[in-house]
Amino acid sequence: MSSASSASSALPAPAGSPRPAPVRVGLIGAGPWARDMHAPMLAAGPETTLTAVWARRPDAAAALAHEHGAAVAASPEELFDACEAVAFAVPPAVQAPLAVRAARAGKALLLDKPLGADLAAAREVAAAVAEAGVVSQLVLTKRYHPATRDFLAAARGTEVTGARSCYLHGAFLGGEMATGWRLTEGALLDLGPHLLDLLDTAVGPITALRATGDPRRWVELTCEHENGAVSQASLSGAVRLPRARTRIELFGPAGELTWDSAGASHRESWPLLRAEFAAAVRTGVGGPLDAARGLRLQELIAMGSGD
Numbered sequence: 001m002s003s004a005s006s007a008s009s010a011l012p013a014p015a016g017s018p019r020p021a022p023v024r025v026g027l028i029g030a031g032p033w034a035r036d037m038h039a040p041m042l043a044a045g046p047e048t049t050l051t052a053v054w055a056r057r058p059d060a061a062a063a064l065a066h067e068h069g070a071a072v073a074a075s076p077e078e079l080f081d082a083c084e085a086v087a088f089a090v091p092p093a094v095q096a097p098l099a100v101r102a103a104r105a106g107k108a109l110l111l112d113k114p115l116g117a118d119l120a121a122a123r124e125v126a127a128a129v130a131e132a133g134v135v136s137q138l139v140l141t142k143r144y145h146p147a148t149r150d151f152l153a154a155a156r157g158t159e160v161t162g163a164r165s166c167y168l169h170g171a172f173l174g175g176e177m178a179t180g181w182r183l184t185e186g187a188l189l190d191l192g193p194h195l196l197d198l199l200d201t202a203v204g205p206i207t208a209l210r211a212t213g214d215p216r217r218w219v220e221l222t223c224e225h226e227n228g229a230v231s232q233a234s235l236s237g238a239v240r241l242p243r244a245r246t247r248i249e250l251f252g253p254a255g256e257l258t259w260d261s262a263g264a265s266h267r268e269s270w271p272l273l274r275a276e277f278a279a280a281v282r283t284g285v286g287g288p289l290d291a292a293r294g295l296r297l298q299e300l301i302a303m304g305s306g307d
Contacts, residue, residue: 022049023278025110026079028098029089030055030064032176033112037141038089041270043068047278052082056094080105085135085281088112091181092189096121103128108135108281113193114301115294117181122298129291135280136291137273140197142246142261143289144269144276148198151248151259155202159252163203163231167191169244172216172237186215187235188304193297195233196223198248198259200300203229211304221304 025042027034030053043050054073055061065072073079076098080086085108088095096116099109109129115122115138129136142148167187171177182190188211200206208224221233246261280286 019046020278020282022047023085023108023281024049024051024083025085025087026050026052026054026073026083026107027064027070027087027089028054028076028079028095030057030060031089031179034089035064037266037270038087038110039064039068039070041274042087043070044270044274047275048085052079054079055090076101077105080107084108085110085277091117091179092121093117093181096125099125100128103132103134103136106132106134108277109137109291110277111136111138111291111294113138113140113294114189114298115291116298117185117189119298119302122295126291126295135284135286136294137277137280137286138289138291138294139273140194140289141266141269141273142194143197144273145261145264145266146268146272147264148259149272151257152198152202154257155250158250158254158257160203160225160227160229160250161252162229163199163248163250165195165199165231165248166234167195167244167246168234168236168239168241170238170240171244173240182237183216186217186219187237188215188219188221188301191235191237192221192233192301192304193294194246195235195248196221196297196300197293199223199225199231199233200296202248202250202259203227203231206300209300209303215305219304 022045025048027038042048050068050070052071052073053061053065062072086102087110092114115125204225204227206223207226210222213219217238218236223231248259250257
């Protein structure tokens with residue numbers, strides 16, 4: 001996706017034309033990611049409005065809904081009735097079955113990664129989206145940052161021989177993000193979708209993947225790409241660092257091309273993410289970061305985990 005084409009949907013409406021009504025979005029989840037990203041991003045608008053919140057903990061749902069002027073839904077179905085799109089900020093094992101229900105209810109989906117706890121669940125989500133014909137979009141936050149869009153645009157014109165990358169932080173060592181599924185499944189399922197998506201896009205389609213190490217401590221991926229390039233990806237959520245480190249280095253005959261997330265905030269991704277999702281819902285035309293893309297990433301993860 002080029003910077004120009006991807007950003008076009010985020011441009012303001014021509015002068016004098018009416019702005020489309022905000023997309024009414026219901027949020028499933030009230031944990032740290034819902035509080036820190038989904039709810040404030042969707043409530044900020046102007047392309048979206050947060051209409052309702054449902055969570056397995058009613059008190060948390062009520063607190064988050066009250067903070068952003070949304071209603072509290074007593075069930076997922078009540079939330080579906082109150083919105084035209086559903087955003088998910090829950091563990092993958094919770095997201096997958098609820099996403100299937102939301103798709104069958106005709107709702108557009110703003111999905112977290114990974115799609116499901118395993119490949120079978122991811123396939124069910126992608127199939128439900130395809131069968132219902134609803135718009136879906138995957139929240140790969142780094143993909144909506146302007147610097148990432150610039151890097152991927154430059155990579156398209158670069159011949160790559162090999163690449164190195166990493167996504168490292170210490171969130172699994174303690175704190176709100178040290179949640180059950182992350183501690184059990186580790187960095188491959190949690191951090192892997194981000195790097196694999198970027199490598200698959202910047203270097204070329206991944207055709208083979210091997211993993212070594214323990215995803216709960218440190219896992220190393222070796223990827224073979226369709227164009228003959230080879231890339232490495234280091235993943236860990238269990239190393240003490242001052243801040244998360246995400247970096248990709250592309251090497252080839254013309255030199256080096258580097259992308260680094262240092263100094264970038266996920267808040268800088270919100271305007272483009274929100275605008276592109278709202279545009280997709282209003283036009284009925286989704287972008288490349290959809291449920292099918294989520295399934296592709298989950299297939300790569302399964303390849304690395306030997307499933």
